[in-house]
Amino acid sequence: MNGKIGTTQAAMLIVNTILPTATVVLPIIISTYAEQDAPMAIIMSTLAGLLIAAIVGTVIQNNNGAPFLDWVREKSSPVVSTILGLLMLQFYLDTTATILREFVNFIKDNVLINTPVTVLVILILFITIYMVRQGIESIARVNTLVILLYFVFVPLYLFGLFSDLNVHNLLPMFDHNLAELTLASLTPTTWMSEVAVLLFLAPYLQYPQRARIIGWTGLLFVSVLMMFSLITALMVFGPDFIKLSAYPGFSTVGIIRIGRFIEKLDILFISYWVLSIYLKFAIFLFVTVECFKQTFRVSSSRPFIGALGLLIALECLFTWQSSAKLNIYNKEGRFVVFFLFNVLVPLGAILLYRVHKSRSKRKGVET
Amino acid sequence: MNTQRKALCLILCLPLLSALLSGCWDDRELNELGVTSGSAYDWENNEWKATYQVINPSSGASGMGGSGGGSTSSPPFVTFTVKGRTIMEAIERTNLTSTREMFFSHSRITVIGESLAKHGINQLIDMFLRKQDARETVYVFISKGEAGDILDQLMQLTKNQGSGIQLMIEQESRLLSYYPGTRLFELAMSLASESGSAVLPEILLTGPGIMDETSETGRTDLPSRLALGRLGVLKGEKFVGWLSQKQAFGLSFMTDNIETATIAFASQPRKSDKLDASFILQNSWTNVHPVWAKDHFIMDIDIKGSGVLTELGSVMDLNDRKAISEMEASLERQVLDLVNNSWTEVKKLGADVTGFAVRVHRSDRKRWKQIEKEKSWDSVFQEIEIRPHVSFQIERTGLSNKSFKSVQQE
Numbered sequence: 001m002n003g004k005i006g007t008t009q010a011a012m013l014i015v016n017t018i019l020p021t022a023t024v025v026l027p028i029i030i031s032t033y034a035e036q037d038a039p040m041a042i043i044m045s046t047l048a049g050l051l052i053a054a055i056v057g058t059v060i061q062n063n064n065g066a067p068f069l070d071w072v073r074e075k076s077s078p079v080v081s082t083i084l085g086l087l088m089l090q091f092y093l094d095t096t097a098t099i100l101r102e103f104v105n106f107i108k109d110n111v112l113i114n115t116p117v118t119v120l121v122i123l124i125l126f127i128t129i130y131m132v133r134q135g136i137e138s139i140a141r142v143n144t145l146v147i148l149l150y151f152v153f154v155p156l157y158l159f160g161l162f163s164d165l166n167v168h169n170l171l172p173m174f175d176h177n178l179a180e181l182t183l184a185s186l187t188p189t190t191w192m193s194e195v196a197v198l199l200f201l202a203p204y205l206q207y208p209q210r211a212r213i214i215g216w217t218g219l220l221f222v223s224v225l226m227m228f229s230l231i232t233a234l235m236v237f238g239p240d241f242i243k244l245s246a247y248p249g250f251s252t253v254g255i256i257r258i259g260r261f262i263e264k265l266d267i268l269f270i271s272y273w274v275l276s277i278y279l280k281f282a283i284f285l286f287v288t289v290e291c292f293k294q295t296f297r298v299s300s301s302r303p304f305i306g307a308l309g310l311l312i313a314l315e316c317l318f319t320w321q322s323s324a325k326l327n328i329y330n331k332e333g334r335f336v337v338f339f340l341f342n343v344l345v346p347l348g349a350i351l352l353y354r355v356h357k358s359r360s361k362r363k364g365v366e367t
Numbered sequence: 368m369n370t371q372r373k374a375l376c377l378i379l380c381l382p383l384l385s386a387l388l389s390g391c392w393d394d395r396e397l398n399e400l401g402v403t404s405g406s407a408y409d410w411e412n413n414e415w416k417a418t419y420q421v422i423n424p425s426s427g428a429s430g431m432g433g434s435g436g437g438s439t440s441s442p443p444f445v446t447f448t449v450k451g452r453t454i455m456e457a458i459e460r461t462n463l464t465s466t467r468e469m470f471f472s473h474s475r476i477t478v479i480g481e482s483l484a485k486h487g488i489n490q491l492i493d494m495f496l497r498k499q500d501a502r503e504t505v506y507v508f509i510s511k512g513e514a515g516d517i518l519d520q521l522m523q524l525t526k527n528q529g530s531g532i533q534l535m536i537e538q539e540s541r542l543l544s545y546y547p548g549t550r551l552f553e554l555a556m557s558l559a560s561e562s563g564s565a566v567l568p569e570i571l572l573t574g575p576g577i578m579d580e581t582s583e584t585g586r587t588d589l590p591s592r593l594a595l596g597r598l599g600v601l602k603g604e605k606f607v608g609w610l611s612q613k614q615a616f617g618l619s620f621m622t623d624n625i626e627t628a629t630i631a632f633a634s635q636p637r638k639s640d641k642l643d644a645s646f647i648l649q650n651s652w653t654n655v656h657p658v659w660a661k662d663h664f665i666m667d668i669d670i671k672g673s674g675v676l677t678e679l680g681s682v683m684d685l686n687d688r689k690a691i692s693e694m695e696a697s698l699e700r701q702v703l704d705l706v707n708n709s710w711t712e713v714k715k716l717g718a719d720v721t722g723f724a725v726r727v728h729r730s731d732r733k734r735w736k737q738i739e740k741e742k743s744w745d746s747v748f749q750e751i752e753i754r755p756h757v758s759f760q761i762e763r764t765g766l767s768n769k770s771f772k773s774v775q776q777e
Binding site: 109113114116240255257 | 391392503504550552555559729
């Protein structure tokens, strides 16, 4: 079931690995610190993301698309690889659980107010497990179709908002100092660092040598779309109002009106967002399963998908019950954890590769 | 055979998909919903008094508009008035009297009573921004008396009163430009901005009575109608005063909110001050530029516009460029008067509805930071001097080159 995916497909997967929750969680965090200078924060985080993508790409180039933990095992020792695998598994379980919680919170806040969270979690999980069981190639194909829908939604969004866009709301520019901009760009950087899922998608890449290009293309696309979403929200609502709204992007959609007959398009855009978050959740569940597979060296992961899904559901239901706790984690805690696993681990892998290479060179000289 | 079985399975499974459309625990039957088209809020005896206008689905096509045909005594909408210590408590209390659950997603207007506006409207805005089915795009109005009374009044030409008032304000801001319609999110934006002030159009009843019986709307000229009146000014969250329509018009020039406007002016101001000509302003731009002059700000307000002459009551040859220039100068003076008059009143109210604070922040960041730190905007605002410059152009003079009066005199 798990065929190889092309470079464009992989780049599009990166887009939906980052974008769906980024559009929901980030605007409020960025605009709290940077207000109308929010685009600057996006640029800064994109630059950091491109650097992370380069690091991850280098690791994949070095191991030539081999399963990451198997490669670590080969280059270091089984103990190191198992410990790293367990830690990464914990990281991906946590991350996937938070994605599920963000998904459920959004649906509960906006659409299904009375439906119990448990029912939503179970339904979402069933659908996503089915998606993951179909393999990464199927996910990538569906993902491509979903991304192509931007060609419908972006013009509709712009056309509907045209009369409410006020460019003066972006002024004054450069009103915030570097410290505030850095604070504003920290959390988006953690989202950009999610490009590190490529480490576990590498065995399914048709051309693993192009991993850097995949990462960069995906991140640039994310950056453009984030910028587009934030700038339009700022132009419509201004820097002060945007901080009031829990989901500024969707509040912007709420005021779209075309003539006297097309309005209340929220549900249309929410449906599209649900499509893309399903893909994000599926990608992360896939990566979690892949991490499990490599850590415990099981040949087929299919029997374990349900079990891992159950763990994620339980963590989502009981650890992240409070949305305030999740908000604080997103704002303050996430950066440290993501920096550790998405930046330091790939950097460690590069270091491992260099050490191993110099050792084998030395051995070659000795013999 | 296998394909046929698969196809059969698929066809049998398709109806099962309808189960997904139920909306789980959030299913709502249309005939159990009370679709509100407007709401009004008053503050009475330290309690919220809320009035909801619910569309009456059993009301047939009556003589009140549309294509007509048939008649029914059933009104097109019904209103519920409830009280509560909080807004939500009041809303929930409608369930004590109504057979239908309130559904706010199709609301068009919200009217705030002066009593509530004086008490403060932050809680109301918060409810609108927080509640899932509340619409932040509703048009907000203020009324001098009880806001609830406004919702009881029936309208001619339209059955859905909320939607009718929405049309009225959209038409007004498009054709008259005395003031722009204020949607709830725009109100919140203005109050949350550096200026911290906002304006709301007044809605009122022209007569003493309320026409709330369908039989009363059968008359051609109703003794009491809904109308748009003055402009209410809010500072912080509280009502501070009114601007007359003229003053509101001047404010529209200052804040670049003119779409199309008709200006009456004296065509020969050297001979007579009588307003005997009309001009439709079709394009208008306002540019405000704050300049710091040692101890206070000067606002350079450049108003430019162009349009067409639509009425002329004096003897004049419109092929004469001098006559046109004279009229343009008269028009400019007229608008200058409007702006100055409006500014005097705004200054008296002490509410920055001109958005000057935002302009200062955008153009002079350092000084704004200092003002913000010292929280001295109110005193800085009082010191502001405005320098309006108006430049209008009469581009066309309509279908006649001479006034009818001059032809008659010849």
